Amino acid sequence: MTTEQNVRNVLHMITGHYDHSTSLQAARAARAPSPGRRLQAAAPASPGAMPDWAIGHGVQALGLGEKETCGIVGTDIVLKIYVDKKLPSAKLDKPVPKTVSVGGMTVYTDVVEVGKVHLHGNTQRIRPALPGFSVSRANDGPNTGTFGLVVNKQGQPSPQYLLSNWHAIAAAGQASKGDVIIQPGTADNGSAETDRIGILSDWVPMDFTPNSTQNLVDAAIAQLDPGAASAAIALLGIPTGVNNQLSRGMYVQKVGRTTSLSVARITDVDLVLNPSYPTPSGPKQATLRDQVLVTFYSAPGDSGSAVLDMNNNVVGLHVGGSDVVGFFCKIQNVLDILGLEVVTQDKTGAPSASQ
Secondary structure, eight states: OOHHHHHHHHHHHHHOOOOHHHHHHHHHHTSOOOTTOOOOOOOOOOSSOOOGGGGSTTEEEEEEEEEEETTEEEEEEEEEEEESSOOOGGGOSSOOOSEEEETTEEEEEEEEEOOOOEEOOBOSOOSSBOTTBEEEETTSSSOOEEOOEEEEETTEEEEEEEEEOHHHHSGGGTOOTTOEEESSOGGGTOOHHHHEEEEEEEEOOOOOSTTOSOOOOOOEEEEEOTTSBOSSBTTTBSOOEEOOOOOTTOEEEEEETTTEEEEEEEEEEEEEEOOEEOOTTSOEEOOEEEEEEEESOOOTTOTTOEEEETTSEEEEEEEEEOSSEEEEEEHHHHHHHHTEEEEOSOTTSOOOEEO
């Protein structure tokens, strides 16, 4: 067994045993319910509690990667603990240990300062609407996210759909199917009367059970009105396809409503974190698994941006970040759960799709 696999096993033991295929099935079952259809039971969270240091004040996420010393990236694979601010151990009630031993395996840790992680524009009205620009629900307060991609349902070339984040266009679960989607979003002075481009169609609900194994994506889709949008991402063009082979050190790019075109480097492909989402009863944390951490490339309003490799293959959907880092969910998880294909030819021709 490789050192990296040892660290990954320890990560999963600490954050909760999770089987990827089981989590996909549970997420598919929990998709936005039609009237009269009951939600399926969520994937069970693992028994036991996370260690005190893993949920201590300031801990933002856990993952794995190469150890960094004074800004120099080494070759040793360690358990990464991402914190909003590094403090001396003497000032912490629950300091992170230098090594962690679980299940007969001992791994080294590395504490990395990333700032406080929060959910994250091209702001003007543009027709046809382009991925990379501002969108929101028409009945949201001042709010906006980013139009990520044009997608199809698997095997169905029409209708076409807009893909973005659940928290960006589905009001973090407080929306209804059929809600009007506008471009630009309400924060950028869009309105239902003049700026409609489609209606909310489906989403993947977030399970707020502590340490849930169900949450792999933050994603929602809206059915586009005919002729309302182009598949060409602003500044990048039409996606080439899909790339599921993600690795640390790989460079990616995205176009978002707030920061437009930016490039980042992947630093962790095993990220587990607990961002806070708005709910009717107040903010709640949800455990997101199988996420990807990148260097800084985004700001609030960029949520929902498509993330692509440097050959224009889609790799993910941007979710959020801090003043130091960003993170995204893997595109294949999105496609599998919602049953989608990425459109790789504009509607001016005969659309084709890459799953």
